[in-house]
Amino acid sequence: MRTIALQIFLLVFLFVIGSIVAIQRFFFSPPSPVPPQNSTQASSEPKKIASSQVRTIQSVLQAADEEPEAGSCSTFDVEKFRSYGFPDPQEPNPVTLDPEGLKRWKAYGVAAAVKAGELVDIDPGIIGYWSFAEGINYDLTFNVCGPQNENVGINAPCATNNWQAGNFAAQPANANNLLKEAFDAMYGGSDEATVKKVGQGVIDKVAQRHPGTTLTFPSSTFPSVSAQTLTSKFNSSETERAWVGHLSRDDEIGAYVQAKVFKATLGPGFADSILYGYGDKQKIINTIKAVHCAGLTGGSTTPGTGGSFGSIPTLNLVVQPKNPDIWVINQATGQVFGARGGTSPGGTGPGAPAGSVDGHCLPTGTYPSDLAADLRDKYKITLSGYDTEGTKMIFDVVTCISGSRFPSLLGRTTITIYNSGSPHMSCDVANKVCEIWMPTSLNAFKFILTHEMGHVLFYTNSHETMHFTEFENAWGKEGGLSPYSGPFKKDPSICGGKSIIEEDYAELVAYYYNPNSGGKTGACDTRENPPNSLFGTSDFPLHLDVAKAVL
Amino acid sequence: MFEQVKNRLNTMFPQKEVLIFFAAALVLLIVVIILIVSIFSARRTPSSSSPTPTPVTTNSTVPISSEKRFSVIQKSEVSRTTQQEIERLPNLEDTTTSPDGSLHYIFKSPLVSRKNEIVTKDGVAIFERILVPENSRAPGHAKISEFTKRLGQPQEKLRGSRFYGHLIETFIYAEGGVALIGNSFTDEVFEIHLFKPMTTEEYKRLYGQDIGADAEEFAM
Numbered sequence: 001m002r003t004i005a006l007q008i009f010l011l012v013f014l015f016v017i018g019s020i021v022a023i024q025r026f027f028f029s030p031p032s033p034v035p036p037q038n039s040t041q042a043s044s045e046p047k048k049i050a051s052s053q054v055r056t057i058q059s060v061l062q063a064a065d066e067e068p069e070a071g072s073c074s075t076f077d078v079e080k081f082r083s084y085g086f087p088d089p090q091e092p093n094p095v096t097l098d099p100e101g102l103k104r105w106k107a108y109g110v111a112a113a114v115k116a117g118e119l120v121d122i123d124p125g126i127i128g129y130w131s132f133a134e135g136i137n138y139d140l141t142f143n144v145c146g147p148q149n150e151n152v153g154i155n156a157p158c159a160t161n162n163w164q165a166g167n168f169a170a171q172p173a174n175a176n177n178l179l180k181e182a183f184d185a186m187y188g189g190s191d192e193a194t195v196k197k198v199g200q201g202v203i204d205k206v207a208q209r210h211p212g213t214t215l216t217f218p219s220s221t222f223p224s225v226s227a228q229t230l231t232s233k234f235n236s237s238e239t240e241r242a243w244v245g246h247l248s249r250d251d252e253i254g255a256y257v258q259a260k261v262f263k264a265t266l267g268p269g270f271a272d273s274i275l276y277g278y279g280d281k282q283k284i285i286n287t288i289k290a291v292h293c294a295g296l297t298g299g300s301t302t303p304g305t306g307g308s309f310g311s312i313p314t315l316n317l318v319v320q321p322k323n324p325d326i327w328v329i330n331q332a333t334g335q336v337f338g339a340r341g342g343t344s345p346g347g348t349g350p351g352a353p354a355g356s357v358d359g360h361c362l363p364t365g366t367y368p369s370d371l372a373a374d375l376r377d378k379y380k381i382t383l384s385g386y387d388t389e390g391t392k393m394i395f396d397v398v399t400c401i402s403g404s405r406f407p408s409l410l411g412r413t414t415i416t417i418y419n420s421g422s423p424h425m426s427c428d429v430a431n432k433v434c435e436i437w438m439p440t441s442l443n444a445f446k447f448i449l450t451h452e453m454g455h456v457l458f459y460t461n462s463h464e465t466m467h468f469t470e471f472e473n474a475w476g477k478e479g480g481l482s483p484y485s486g487p488f489k490k491d492p493s494i495c496g497g498k499s500i501i502e503e504d505y506a507e508l509v510a511y512y513y514n515p516n517s518g519g520k521t522g523a524c525d526t527r528e529n530p531p532n533s534l535f536g537t538s539d540f541p542l543h544l545d546v547a548k549a550v551l
Numbered sequence: 552m553f554e555q556v557k558n559r560l561n562t563m564f565p566q567k568e569v570l571i572f573f574a575a576a577l578v579l580l581i582v583v584i585i586l587i588v589s590i591f592s593a594r595r596t597p598s599s600s601s602p603t604p605t606p607v608t609t610n611s612t613v614p615i616s617s618e619k620r621f622s623v624i625q626k627s628e629v630s631r632t633t634q635q636e637i638e639r640l641p642n643l644e645d646t647t648t649s650p651d652g653s654l655h656y657i658f659k660s661p662l663v664s665r666k667n668e669i670v671t672k673d674g675v676a677i678f679e680r681i682l683v684p685e686n687s688r689a690p691g692h693a694k695i696s697e698f699t700k701r702l703g704q705p706q707e708k709l710r711g712s713r714f715y716g717h718l719i720e721t722f723i724y725a726e727g728g729v730a731l732i733g734n735s736f737t738d739e740v741f742e743i744h745l746f747k748p749m750t751t752e753e754y755k756r757l758y759g760q761d762i763g764a765d766a767e768e769f770a771m
Contacts, residue, residue, distance in 0.1 A: 476663025
């Protein structure tokens with residue numbers, strides 16, 4: 001009898017406990033993550049490196065060994081410039097930019113021009129063109145003032161406003177009209193503190209970029225004054241006029257002012273409107289392309305230290321205006337794949353996902369007979385314009401990260417990927433579809449593809465799913481993962497301290513799925529052979545936590 | 552009859568075993584109750600690794616009429632809540648003064664770079680920015696469709712947010728004194744702006760700093 005009673009008791013106890021556990025799991029537990037696919041366990045067949053991957057590696061190595069020519073790049077949109085009334089740029093480009101000006105443009109001008117170009121929707125090449133066309137060559141101290149129409153130096157008082165200030169050769173009268181807007185757009189505010197900080201920055205940069213030159217007029221200390229106050233006194237006060245002129249020398253403000261000035265006449269007659277006395281349309285388009293490409297693909301010749309590369313080419317990308325009913329967002333960052341193997345500048349450090357695009361996951365087995373159908377049926381991805389090799393490149397990426405949460409995060413939208421244009425993405429919210437433009441000619445194709453897909457995940461999933469608050473806290477505390485999405489490690493001195501949270505999220509996705517990829521993120525990125533921010537350094541633990549939780 | 556049952560039970564379970572059985576059942580019952588209570592309380596307590604949620608101020612002393620209440624975490628009623636009432640609210644982090652004499656009260660938020668805010672002028676609230684919690688179960692979480700149901704279609708919808716991203720939109724109900732920043736794709740509201748009824752142009756000029764420079768009006 002005692003045994004029966006104990007048995008009944010045990011049965012009841014187990015039933016109750018089991019019910020509680022079941023209720024808890026069913027109602028309160030988050031869905032279990034899909035375990036990452038480990039390629040070494042995925043197939044018993046010998047590993048095979050797809051020819052597409054071999055081609056990618058070769059193209060990277062080849063690109064790395066070559067110094068990109070000014071005027072030769074894949075991001076320049078010839079079609080768009082034709083619509084402005086220009087002839088096609090000549091190949092090879094006969095224009096040679098001033099070497100010192102080119103150096104300054106790459107170091108200080110490009111990031112600001114790209115940012116302003118994105119905000120105003122104009123090619124960065126146009127924004128930078130004027131400074132070279134005017135022979136100012138991105139010289140911060142340049143100052144054309146007064147009736148003599150000559151460079152009178154940075155400390156000359158200007159009785160009239162008919163002059164130009166250095167860098168982007170912005171006219172201070174234009175800068176004055178756009179001052180508040182430019183500050184609000186580029187710095188998020190035009191209050192006294194912000195204006196003083198930027199203005200003092202200009203004074204400091206003069207000394208830094210042009211040793212031996214000191215800005216002393218009206219003073220070597222920028223006053224506490226708002227943009228609105230400066231503008232209100234511009235026409236009546238020599239002092240305020242000088243301060244506005246100096247503010248227009250700031251890379252960000254100058255870029256924005258020029259972007260707006262050129263945007264005002266951008267259209268079918270644009271080529272005619274900027275002819276002036278600077279040669280014919282052919283020369284102008286050649287110069288614009290040289291500036292565009294020097295800034296956007298110009299390579300560093302810094303010798304690599306950890307990988308196979310003698311130099312590290314950099315790549316930034318341009319906004320492509322699209323149908324106004326379709327959203328267009330920012331571009332990817334050009335990255336260079338690190339060398340495979342243990343000495344890679346990237347990393348396979350703690351937390352690196354087993355199923356990742358580079359280094360860990362090589363294609364195994366044989367491809368399905370119809371890759372495109374496989375992508376469409378499993379991932380709702382449709383390809384347009386890709387040959388077999390291009391299709392394999394995308395298939396490899398998607399397959400490698402399919403063991404993560406990526407497929408379920410991607411599941412809220414269909415995606416069409418085009419083998420054309422510059423890399424970017426857009427979403428049509430009404431129809432819940434997204435598009436990505438990814439030309440196979442890119443040497444960092446896989447990294448950039450994951451970056452663009454990161455944008456899609458960011459916009460098509462809830463903030464809760466994407467841990468946005470946790471991510472914003474990481475971004476606020478650690479800074480940007482790269483100078484492209486910065487401010488990099490909270491340091492605004494690199495690439496002008498860019499600050500674009502959506503880009504940082506896309507970088508998070510790209511770094512996470514490409515743990516062996518490092519490299520520079522733009523011509524303004526002065527770091528030597530930088531590693532993967534998530535796995536090659538310990539600077540971003542909060543970012544890494546988000547990536548692990550989400551992806 | 553009762554005696555028969557009792558005898559039968561006594562036969563099946565001797566007195567001592569019955570006592571043990573009921574004692575064990577009692578202990579089991581207590582354990583079950585404790586487990587259930589702990590499960591439900593754990594569900595309500597945010598995980599320690601999660602960001603601190605926006606403090607809920609439903610117990611604030613500020614009265615808000617029902618037609619002017621757009622969120623349970625709303626702190627003020629525009630044109631009615633006084634400066635003194637606002638200064639007594641919890642989680643006030645900072646106060647600044649604008650050149651036009653308006654006072655900006657900055658309140659804690661879960662984000663590092665963006666805060667809850669109330670602006671007063673001439674002693675009363677003229678603007679409030681409410682950061683909506685991302686947690687779909689948190690008080691104050693809001694959906695665009697809920698606002699559409701209550702307010703109808705916005706007077707103007709602009710895409711491009713400097714902070715949240717280029718695909719994010721601002722939905723302006725200027726005449727109703729309400730604007731939202733949100734993502735149409737996910738139906739989420741990220742921010743609610745409350746202000747005096749005005750024109751859309753006035754809203755954009757006064758409170759539309761987050762709207763991207765390249766924002767374009769949607770075809771409604």
